[in-house]
Amino acid sequence: MNKIENPDRSTWAEILKRPTQTYDQIESTVLEIFDNIKSYGDSAVKQYTEKFDGILINNLEVQQDEINTSVNELSQDLKEAIELAKKNIEVFHQAQKTTPVSVETAPGVICWQEKRPIQKVGLYIPGGTAPLFSTILMLAIPAKIAGCKEVVLCTPPDKNGNINPAILFTAQLCGIDKIYKVGGIQAIGAMTFGTESISKVYKIFGPGNQFVTVAKQMATKYNVSIDMPAGPSELLIVADDTADASFVASDLLSQAEHGVDSQVILVSTSKGLIVSVEDEINTQLVQLPRKSIAEKAIANSKLIYVKDHKTALELIDEYGPEHFIVATNDNAFYVDNIANAGSVFIGNYTPESAGDYASGTNHTLPTNGYAKQYSGVNLDSFTKSMTFQELSPEGIKNIGNAIELMAEAEGLQAHKNAVTLRLNKLAKN
Amino acid sequence: MNKIENPDRSTWAEILKRPTQTYDQIESTVLEIFDNIKSYGDSAVKQYTEKFDGILINNLEVQQDEINTSVNELSQDLKEAIELAKKNIEVFHQAQKTTPVSVETAPGVICWQEKRPIQKVGLYIPGGTAPLFSTILMLAIPAKIAGCKEVVLCTPPDKNGNINPAILFTAQLCGIDKIYKVGGIQAIGAMTFGTESISKVYKIFGPGNQFVTVAKQMATKYNVSIDMPAGPSELLIVADDTADASFVASDLLSQAEHGVDSQVILVSTSKGLIVSVEDEINTQLVQLPRKSIAEKAIANSKLIYVKDHKTALELIDEYGPEHFIVATNDNAFYVDNIANAGSVFIGNYTPESAGDYASGTNHTLPTNGYAKQYSGVNLDSFTKSMTFQELSPEGIKNIGNAIELMAEAEGLQAHKNAVTLRLNKLAKN
Numbered sequence: 001m002n003k004i005e006n007p008d009r010s011t012w013a014e015i016l017k018r019p020t021q022t023y024d025q026i027e028s029t030v031l032e033i034f035d036n037i038k039s040y041g042d043s044a045v046k047q048y049t050e051k052f053d054g055i056l057i058n059n060l061e062v063q064q065d066e067i068n069t070s071v072n073e074l075s076q077d078l079k080e081a082i083e084l085a086k087k088n089i090e091v092f093h094q095a096q097k098t099t100p101v102s103v104e105t106a107p108g109v110i111c112w113q114e115k116r117p118i119q120k121v122g123l124y125i126p127g128g129t130a131p132l133f134s135t136i137l138m139l140a141i142p143a144k145i146a147g148c149k150e151v152v153l154c155t156p157p158d159k160n161g162n163i164n165p166a167i168l169f170t171a172q173l174c175g176i177d178k179i180y181k182v183g184g185i186q187a188i189g190a191m192t193f194g195t196e197s198i199s200k201v202y203k204i205f206g207p208g209n210q211f212v213t214v215a216k217q218m219a220t221k222y223n224v225s226i227d228m229p230a231g232p233s234e235l236l237i238v239a240d241d242t243a244d245a246s247f248v249a250s251d252l253l254s255q256a257e258h259g260v261d262s263q264v265i266l267v268s269t270s271k272g273l274i275v276s277v278e279d280e281i282n283t284q285l286v287q288l289p290r291k292s293i294a295e296k297a298i299a300n301s302k303l304i305y306v307k308d309h310k311t312a313l314e315l316i317d318e319y320g321p322e323h324f325i326v327a328t329n330d331n332a333f334y335v336d337n338i339a340n341a342g343s344v345f346i347g348n349y350t351p352e353s354a355g356d357y358a359s360g361t362n363h364t365l366p367t368n369g370y371a372k373q374y375s376g377v378n379l380d381s382f383t384k385s386m387t388f389q390e391l392s393p394e395g396i397k398n399i400g401n402a403i404e405l406m407a408e409a410e411g412l413q414a415h416k417n418a419v420t421l422r423l424n425k426l427a428k429n
Numbered sequence: 430m431n432k433i434e435n436p437d438r439s440t441w442a443e444i445l446k447r448p449t450q451t452y453d454q455i456e457s458t459v460l461e462i463f464d465n466i467k468s469y470g471d472s473a474v475k476q477y478t479e480k481f482d483g484i485l486i487n488n489l490e491v492q493q494d495e496i497n498t499s500v501n502e503l504s505q506d507l508k509e510a511i512e513l514a515k516k517n518i519e520v521f522h523q524a525q526k527t528t529p530v531s532v533e534t535a536p537g538v539i540c541w542q543e544k545r546p547i548q549k550v551g552l553y554i555p556g557g558t559a560p561l562f563s564t565i566l567m568l569a570i571p572a573k574i575a576g577c578k579e580v581v582l583c584t585p586p587d588k589n590g591n592i593n594p595a596i597l598f599t600a601q602l603c604g605i606d607k608i609y610k611v612g613g614i615q616a617i618g619a620m621t622f623g624t625e626s627i628s629k630v631y632k633i634f635g636p637g638n639q640f641v642t643v644a645k646q647m648a649t650k651y652n653v654s655i656d657m658p659a660g661p662s663e664l665l666i667v668a669d670d671t672a673d674a675s676f677v678a679s680d681l682l683s684q685a686e687h688g689v690d691s692q693v694i695l696v697s698t699s700k701g702l703i704v705s706v707e708d709e710i711n712t713q714l715v716q717l718p719r720k721s722i723a724e725k726a727i728a729n730s731k732l733i734y735v736k737d738h739k740t741a742l743e744l745i746d747e748y749g750p751e752h753f754i755v756a757t758n759d760n761a762f763y764v765d766n767i768a769n770a771g772s773v774f775i776g777n778y779t780p781e782s783a784g785d786y787a788s789g790t791n792h793t794l795p796t797n798g799y800a801k802q803y804s805g806v807n808l809d810s811f812t813k814s815m816t817f818q819e820l821s822p823e824g825i826k827n828i829g830n831a832i833e834l835m836a837e838a839e840g841l842q843a844h845k846n847a848v849t850l851r852l853n854k855l856a857k858n
Contacts, residue, residue, distance in 0.1 A: 078838050081831035088534035088828070095532045096542060103524045105517035105789035113525060113790075118802045119768055130840045166838055202802040220658075225802045229649075244854070250847040257843040289842050335817060339548055346819040349855075351847035354820055357835045358828045360534035361542075361816040373547050373631040373654045375814035385804035387790040388764060390775040391783055399517070399787045402510035406786045409507050409595055411559045413718050414686040418679040418780035425673070 001278060001298060005271075005305045007315075015302065016319045018231070018263060018368055026214040034189045034218065041195035048186040055161045060197045062163060062179040067172050070165035082170055085358040086137055092360030093142045096379035108395025115383040117147040120199060122191035123176070124206035124216075127156040127183055131164035132207065138362050138377060139205045140174035146382035151176055152199050154191060156183020184208075188215035192224050203227070205364070205377065227377055231368030234263035235352055236321035238312050238334060239277075241270045243327035244348055248273070249280030251325055251351050256297035257290040263367075264301035265319070267312050269328070274303045309333055316341070320371040323352045342371045393426050430707060430727060434700075434734045436744075444731065445748045447660070447692060447797055455643045463618045463647060470624035477615040484590045489626045491592060491608040496601050499594035511599055514787040515566055521789030522571045525808035537824025544812040546576040549628060551620035552605070553635035553645075556585040556612055560593035561636065567791050567806060568634045569603035575811035580605055581628050583620060585612020613637075617644035621653050632656070634793070634806065656806055660797030663692035664781055665750035667741050667763060668706075670699045672756035673777055677702070678709030680754055680780050685726035686719040693730035694748070696741050698757070703732045738762055745770070749800040752781050771800045822855050 007015055036044040042060065050056045071079075102112035123139045125132055136153065143151045153176045155167055163181060171179050180198055182190055188208075194200025204216055205227040213230045220226055235255035239248050252264050268274050281298060288294055306312045309330055316324065320340035328334065331346050338344065342365030343355050355361045364377035375381070391399075400419045407415035436444055465473040471489065479485045531541035552568045554561055565582065572580045582605045584596055592610060600608050609627055611619060617637075623629025633645055634656040642659045649655055664684035668677050681693050697703050710727060717723055735741045738759055745753065749769035757763065760775050767773060771794030772784050784790045793806035804810070820828075829848045836844035 078834050081834040084535075084828065084831045085835060088538065088540075091534045092530075092532050092540045092542075095530045098527065101521075101524045103521050103789065105520045106513075109517065109783075109788050111517075111521045111789045113521075113807065116768060132839060134835055134839060223798055223801075225799070246850055247847070250843065250850050254841070254843040254847045257841060284843075284846065288846075289840075294843060338815075339545060341815055344815065344817045346817060349822055349825045349851055350818055350820040351825075351832075351851065353832050353836060353844040353847045354538075354825070354828065355816070355818055356844060357832045359538050359818045359820065360532065360540045361818050366813075369652055370654070371813070371815075372652075373813060376816060378542065378814050378816075380809070380814070384795075384800070384802060385807050385809070386767075386770055386773065386800075387784070387805060387807075388773045388775065389779055389784055389788045389790050391779040391788065393778055396778045396780075396783070399513065399783065402513045403782050403786045405507050405510040406514060406563055407782060410561060410563060411718075412683070412686060414679065414683040414713075414723060415782040415785060417713065417717075418676070418683045418782045421675055421679050422778055422780065 001301050001303055003274065003303045006307060007304065012315055012318050015304070019261065023210060023214045026211060027218070030185050030215050030218045033185045034192065037186060037189035037195065038193045042197050045182055045186050045190050045195055045198070049157070049182055052184055053156050054159050055157055057157055057161055057181050060180050060182055062168065062181060067168045070168040071172070073165045074169050078166065079169065082133070082137070082173065085134070086141065086173060088358055088360035089137050089141045090145070093145050093379050097145070106395065106398045108392035108398055109389070111387065111389045113385055113387050115380065115385050117149065117383050118203050119148065120150040120201040121148045121382060122201035122204045123151065123153045124187055124204060124208055124212060125153060125155040125167060126208050126212070127158065127164065131167050133166040133170040134357050134363065135206060136167065136170040136174060138364050140171065140176055142377065142379045143382045144175055146379055148382055150199055152178045152180065152191070152201065154180045154182050154187035157181040185211050185215040188212060188219055192219040192222050227364060227381060228366055228374050229368065229370060232261040232263060233258045234322040234367055235325065236265040236267065236316060236319060236323070237325040237327065238267045238316060239273055239327040240268060240329055241273055242329045243273060245273060245276035246280045247348055247351070248277045248327065249284055252281060252301065253284055253288065253294055254351070254353055255323070256294040256301070257288060260293055260296035262297040264297055266303045267315060268303070268305055269308060269312060271305055274305060278303065313337055320369045322365045322367045322371060325350070325352060340372045342366050342376050396422050397426060430730050430732055432703065432732045435736060436733065441744055441747055444733070448690065452639060452643045455640060456647070459614050459644050459647045462614045463621065466615060466618035466624065467622045471626050474611055474615050474619050474624055474627070478586070478611055481613055482585050483588050484586055486586055486590055486610050489609050489611055491597065491610060496597045499597040500601070502594045503598050507595065508598065511562070511566070511602065514563070515570065515602060517787055517789035518566050518570045519574070522574050522808050526574070535824065535827045537821040537827055538818070540816065540818045542814055542816050544809065544814050546578065546812050547632050548577065549579040549630040550577045550811060551630035551633045552580065552582045553616055553633060553637055553641060554582060554584040554596060555637050555641070556587065556593065560596050562593070562595040562599040563786050563792065564636060565596065565599040565603060567793050569600065569605055571806065571808045572811045573604055575808055577811055579628055581607045581609065581620070581630065583609045583611050583616035586610040614640050614644040617641060617648055621648040621651050656793060656810060657795055657803050658797065658799060661690040661692060662687045663751040663796055664754065665694040665696065665745060665748060665752070666754040666756065667696045667745060668702055668756040669697060669758055670702055671758045672702060674702060674705035675709045676777055676780070677706045677756065678713055681710060681730065682713055682717065682723055683780065683782055684752070685723040685730065686717060689722055689725040691726040693726055694750070695732045696744060697732070697734055698737060698741060700734055703734060707732065742766055749798045751794045751796045751800060754779070754781060769801045771795050771805050825851050826855060
């Protein structure tokens with residue numbers, strides 16, 4: 001762990017620097033796979049699945065009997081836990097629904113804004129050792145509430161051609177339309193171009209390794225949009241003597257176990273707390289099954305002492321953390337003033353895990369400083385806002401002249417004509 | 430004009446195809462300019478301005494006395510027109526403000542969502558023959574309502590080092606913090622990296638030529654976001670015998686005068702209307718100052734006859750027009766059911782020009798089919814949504830067990846520990 005005391009403001013950028021990643025080598029692989037999927041559809045998808053996942057899949061779509069079997073394998077406790085999480089996530093995202101905004105901006109000029117669902121969305125869920133079924137909840141629930149017509153899910157099969165039962169259970173619980181056994185670059189390519197079996201979608205959501213990340217980025221060149229740019233997961237905690245060092249340490253470790261490149265930062269106005277947290281980390285770390293991963297992330301972590309909350313806030317805003325835990329004697333100060341953070345966890349009894357799974361907030365959040373300009377996934381991520389306007393004859397009379405003047409000043413005569421013709425007709429009547 | 434009757438569904442994709450553009454050659458130019466701006470700041474910006482705009486600018490920032498002089502040059506009529514447009518745009522975007530969404534998802538688990546402003550935004554306004562001061566209204570007004578702390582504007586100087594008076598007037602009227610005399614790739618580079626004079630921003634908005642388009646795309650590789658992907662402007666009109674052919678023609682021409690690559694489509698259930706519109710276009714076209722541009726766009730335009738409104742709607746949804754004018758005997762059918770469009774103009778007295786300038790809606794809209802998944806610029810474009818959560822001891826007791834089960838099932842023991850430690854502590858008390 002790197003302990004830093006009262007860093008000079010001129011060094012903040014350097015201290016808070018995230019490791020940059022370049023994926024240039026991967027791009028050519030992605031392009032090749034995309035080209036083949038575009039040309040050969042399912043057969044290319046199956047070929048790559050055999051190559052990368054080591055299994056030949058004849059039927060890419062998961063069948064109902066596979067889902068039924070899986071559901072029976074899962075413990076009742078876990079099913080109930082997933083159902084509880086689903087309920088909370090549903091309640092929170094349902095509350096984000098908005099009604100159309102309608103205004104008569106001038107007499108006879110009615111403008112309104114409405115959010116309508118993105119018709120076709122694709123969710124990517126990584127497989128492997130950690131089956132991220134919780135991410136299905138985070139993506140499928142708002143997609144369904146938004147009213148997306150088609151919600152498909154791609155996830156890689158294991159060596160036997162199966163999908164983890166918790167993934168199948170959760171996907172079915174959330175009403176996913178179709179589940180495909182396909183992962184990696186080929187999954188993103190299939191959803192970008194469409195194949196005989198797999199629907200082309202308008203927007204792709206979900207986490208993934210570096211190959212998936214580059215593939216999603218590449219998909220945006222083919223009229224598909226994506227949830228947000230990806231980067232390693234991050235947690236920044238601000239804590240003082242009112243925090244519990246063992247809780248703080250456990251939260252830092254829960255972030256650290258995600259991957260060796262996880263970003264873990266503690267900012268504190270208490271030197272005592274920093275020492276206690278360090279001790280606690282050492283105690284807790286040894287007991288973790290993912291110790292070797294967490295150890296590496298912790299080695300790169302930063303424990304930063306600053307003299308007061310004001311300085312802490314400025315430093316945190318410069319970083320823009322994905323996850324931000326606040327456990328101080330003045331939490332309201334941070335909550336009221338933080339400008340850049342993905343999701344904020346307040347107080348000693350709000351671990352990041354709560355938001356990762358079951359509090360109701362979304363866990364798909366902006367990393368890599370993107371909290372400065374990106375929202376985390378929310379209901380609006382599955383809609384687009386459209387505007388409407390209707391002018392009555394009175395309306396065009398009221399604003400027509402202003403339009404004519406502005407169009408002329410911009411040198412756009414035909415724009416002006418479209419108004420003049422209408423005004424002339426009304427003058428004649 | 431290309432007349433198409435009752436096209437078979439299998440040909441829709443081909444008929445509605447937009448010309449694809451590849452900008453690979455421009456990328457290396459953009460990279461070189463970006464690199465130099467990153468290394469040499471203002472001096473590189475000035476060098477490129479001299480090279481591309483033919484003028485050496487000593488002071489990149491526009492000074493107050495230049496603004497004052499410009500303001501005096503502008504006619505009172507035009508100022509009042511701009512002020513009227515500003516008022517309408519303000520009213521409509523102000524109405525888009527939302528209040529935090531707060532829910533107790535389970536007893537003791539409070540989650541809320543708040544939109545907070547993006548702190549620093551940059552607006553790009555092209556110069557040249559058509560000074561797009563209207564775009565300043567569309568971008569600066571929502572930025573100010575959202576509460577963005579820093580709103581800067583870049584626009585290229587003319588050969589004498591001046592900025593069009595209407596641009597300066599509008600920028601000042603909207604309360605832009607700083608106006609810089611810099612255009613093209615160098616403007617986007619300067620806002621991406623920051624220079625001695627020009628602020629680095631988090632998000633860049635605004636239209637531009639192909640160089641600006643590629644530069645904006647490139648900026649996204651450096652932790653900057655952009656309003657949306659760019660493409661040539663588009664208008665699709667659906668009209669039947671209840672429409673006025675001269676109005677329809679004038680609207681098609683107002684789109685066509687934007688550029689030779691503008692997309693212009695008429696869909697109609699009336700063969701008679703198609704003939705009348707064609708005649709009207711020929712009559713109106715000859716009188717336009719931008720005739721040569723409009724002529725080329727019109728030559729590529731499409732007049733499509735379909736048998737009924739239902740077919741028309743499906744075809745239009747497959748296209749996803751940026752601007753969509755509805756002038757039929759059943760406008761409600763289109764308004765209620767259209768899934769993919771940027772902005773919708775309803776009835777005979779609602780020309781596209783209205784939304785371009787003064788109705789109140791935003792004219793920065795998704796082109797190139799992106800209406801399928803992107804919103805036009807709106808108040809939310811200048812904010813990001815953040816989530817907050819606070820669990821009481823009761824709250825963690827209520828959902829803690831579910832979190833533990835799910836974390837364990839995902840193989841993330843440290844995530845579970847963060848909850849277990851807290852539950853244990855509460856059990857002891």
